[in-house]
Amino acid sequence: MYQDKKSEHTLTLSKREMKDYGYKVIDIVVEHFATQHSKKPVSSGTRKEMDTIFQEDIPEKATAANEVLAHVVEKVLQQSNFLSHPKSFGFVPGPSNYISVMADTLATGFNIFSGGWAASPAASELEIVTINWLLKLFRFPTKKGGGIFTSGGSIANLTALVAARRHKCGDDFSKAIIYMSDQTHSSNIKAIRIIGFKRNQVRIIPTDMDFKISLNKLKSNIAKDRLNGNFPFCIIASAGTTNTGTVDPLEEISKICKVEKMWFHVDGAYGAAAILSKNGSQILNGIQYADSLTMDPHKWLFQPYEMGCLLVRNHKWLSNAFSEKPEYLRAFEGNESEINFYDHGLQLTRHFRALKLYMSLKIFGLNSFKKAIDYSIELTEEVEQLLRESPNIEVISSASLAIINFRYNPIHLKLSEKKLDALNQEISKQIVASREALLVTTILLGQVVLRMCLINPRTTLKDVKDTLSLCHSYAQEILK
Numbered sequence: 001m002y003q004d005k006k007s008e009h010t011l012t013l014s015k016r017e018m019k020d021y022g023y024k025v026i027d028i029v030v031e032h033f034a035t036q037h038s039k040k041p042v043s044s045g046t047r048k049e050m051d052t053i054f055q056e057d058i059p060e061k062a063t064a065a066n067e068v069l070a071h072v073v074e075k076v077l078q079q080s081n082f083l084s085h086p087k088s089f090g091f092v093p094g095p096s097n098y099i100s101v102m103a104d105t106l107a108t109g110f111n112i113f114s115g116g117w118a119a120s121p122a123a124s125e126l127e128i129v130t131i132n133w134l135l136k137l138f139r140f141p142t143k144k145g146g147g148i149f150t151s152g153g154s155i156a157n158l159t160a161l162v163a164a165r166r167h168k169c170g171d172d173f174s175k176a177i178i179y180m181s182d183q184t185h186s187s188n189i190k191a192i193r194i195i196g197f198k199r200n201q202v203r204i205i206p207t208d209m210d211f212k213i214s215l216n217k218l219k220s221n222i223a224k225d226r227l228n229g230n231f232p233f234c235i236i237a238s239a240g241t242t243n244t245g246t247v248d249p250l251e252e253i254s255k256i257c258k259v260e261k262m263w264f265h266v267d268g269a270y271g272a273a274a275i276l277s278k279n280g281s282q283i284l285n286g287i288q289y290a291d292s293l294t295m296d297p298h299k300w301l302f303q304p305y306e307m308g309c310l311l312v313r314n315h316k317w318l319s320n321a322f323s324e325k326p327e328y329l330r331a332f333e334g335n336e337s338e339i340n341f342y343d344h345g346l347q348l349t350r351h352f353r354a355l356k357l358y359m360s361l362k363i364f365g366l367n368s369f370k371k372a373i374d375y376s377i378e379l380t381e382e383v384e385q386l387l388r389e390s391p392n393i394e395v396i397s398s399a400s401l402a403i404i405n406f407r408y409n410p411i412h413l414k415l416s417e418k419k420l421d422a423l424n425q426e427i428s429k430q431i432v433a434s435r436e437a438l439l440v441t442t443i444l445l446g447q448v449v450l451r452m453c454l455i456n457p458r459t460t461l462k463d464v465k466d467t468l469s470l471c472h473s474y475a476q477e478i479l480k
């Protein structure tokens, strides 16, 4: 099988072989989707262990396809954390959905080039259509507005900052200053560094007790910079911080940006999807005034990796920042309404990401997405209630956009802060080592806390209760 010497150089399989292999792969994926809940979400392995399994010289000769598939299923896929698992509470999980997996398979199967209009008009059109759907949800102008799908939130934030800089600073950004809170996602700082700003061009503004950016400190920093002859040019607000799910005061920040003529970027990589919840437009009020907005369908819009998105109020801001016209792309240039997405971002060759969002929204319908998001917000509120009823647990940050932080703290034992930090770190370590749940820590107010991000609509209250029971058992053992 797969070893026809004459056609070896064509890297092809017969129709029969493709079907056999494809059905096997689909069976494996379907089995994973159907049984994931009963599996353990966590896997671990040292570099040494992985080297022992995988290190080998580049294979000159063919290996039987089924042998490679079995090796991959057993050794690669099973040795990975399942971030779509209902008990994956760490980081920002990726709940995914089967329709989009199939859509990605179609896009990859046809190897659609989603860079330029002429190469794939329908793919470009679907990106325009789905971006327009998102623009409408966020009450961005649909005529002038635009956007682009990216690999994820990090590249969306970077794309926003490049557009912001071009629009506000032109070529000289030596005096330009960017403002963000101490809870802003690290991808923003990374982007700022990559695109050539110096550290002293960034102001990290402290947050208040609710983990929201302090508006007074923000305003005083801007005023001070103006006095010193600097150029305050951009504020990055968070619509759902990664640590606590906090939404910065978006409306107030938008007003500051308007008065100060600054760019208003909102990083809503995971939290902006809450616009679909019952109280979405209230929770995220002010998001509609953003100049640019990062939101990641591969987080709370249930798409498989990689799919981030940047929306902008004016699509020209993207083309002004990213357009290049080399002679070898002349054939792609259509009329102005026919968007070449390679002119709107960094990538020339691009995966057809829009297809999965398009197909999953059409097949499930937006109402299912709305219900899924409401479910997670309500579940997190129920979990908060549960935690508050426990004498051993202290809630550190309330339920916010499906994130909650707490720590194990049996009050009667009067443990020191140092001991509490060590205890909670150890609880997380042991839960992860048990592989039963991905429950990891973060630091809030200088304390080690356990963090749950509950955006997976397949997570049940029982999943959470089981994990809390584990916390309790490990805590008892540790405290013995």
Ligand SMILES: Cc1ncc(COP(=O)(O)O)c(C=O)c1O
Pocket (backbone or CB within 6 Å): 091, 092, 151, 152, 153, 154, 155, 185, 187, 240, 241, 242, 267, 268, 269, 270, 296, 308
């Ligand atoms: C608020 C926020 N912004 C940006 C990112 C980075 O997104 P990505 O990992 O898709 O690059 C994350 C990731 O969790 C995030 O939570």
